[in-house]
Amino acid sequence: MNEMAQGFQRFSRDVFPTRAALFKRLATTHQPTALFIGCSDARVVPELITQTDPGELFVIRTAGNLVPPYTRGADGVAASIEYAVGVLGVTDVIVCGHSACGAMTALASGGDLTGLPAVATWLHHADVAKARTDAAEHLAGAERVAALVKDNVLAQLANLKTHPSVAKALVQGRVTLHGWVYDIGSGSAETLDTDSGRFVALAG
Numbered sequence: 001m002n003e004m005a006q007g008f009q010r011f012s013r014d015v016f017p018t019r020a021a022l023f024k025r026l027a028t029t030h031q032p033t034a035l036f037i038g039c040s041d042a043r044v045v046p047e048l049i050t051q052t053d054p055g056e057l058f059v060i061r062t063a064g065n066l067v068p069p070y071t072r073g074a075d076g077v078a079a080s081i082e083y084a085v086g087v088l089g090v091t092d093v094i095v096c097g098h099s100a101c102g103a104m105t106a107l108a109s110g111g112d113l114t115g116l117p118a119v120a121t122w123l124h125h126a127d128v129a130k131a132r133t134d135a136a137e138h139l140a141g142a143e144r145v146a147a148l149v150k151d152n153v154l155a156q157l158a159n160l161k162t163h164p165s166v167a168k169a170l171v172q173g174r175v176t177l178h179g180w181v182y183d184i185g186s187g188s189a190e191t192l193d194t195d196s197g198r199f200v201a202l203a204g
């Protein structure tokens with residue numbers, strides 16, 4: 001914890017002054033251009049891997065980058081989506097999976113989650129993805145996890161579309177959805193090509 005407090009001191013003393021104009025503007029404006037939905041995994045740092053400045057990304061991070069389908073009721077993910085798309089007017093939404101995802105590994109391996117009831121319940125939001133991956137019976141081990149990571153991005157994009165704010169923005173052509181998979185070990189990423197339904201190398 002001390003490391004983080006010292007890190008904040010360094011930020012405040014060394015970094016903040018060099019970006020003073022940016023932070024002055026951000027003090028009174030909040031106009032992110034994209035909503036980034038990624039995994040809570042500590043190795044997936046949205047602003048780092050997209051090289052974006054503070055203020056540019058509205059971020060939701062959940063275990064397994066899961067997006068519960070829309071339901072009425074208290075749901076922090078739904079509220080954040082609604083605010084980002086409906087109020088802030090982000091023009092792009094990225095659902096980003098990643099290699100070696102603990103949540104996807106647990107699902108793919110059928111690990112015992114009886115001691116983790118909240119995790120087990122949460123992961124049901126990936127049931128469709130798991131069913132798709134299960135259908136490819138030849139896959140095993142790391143290949144199976146990698147396939148599930150991709151299937152999960154597809155499933156969460158589908159869940160995203162059940163949110164009224166997203167559905168409305170899509171019909172009005174105000175927002176574009178993107179599916180990414182980030183590879184931690186190589187620092188590369190793939191993006192879903194909506195025409196072919198396949199993931200291809202992410203290029204600018």
Ligand SMILES: [Zn+2]
Pocket residue numbers: 039040041063064065098100101102103104
């Ligand atoms: Zn993960």
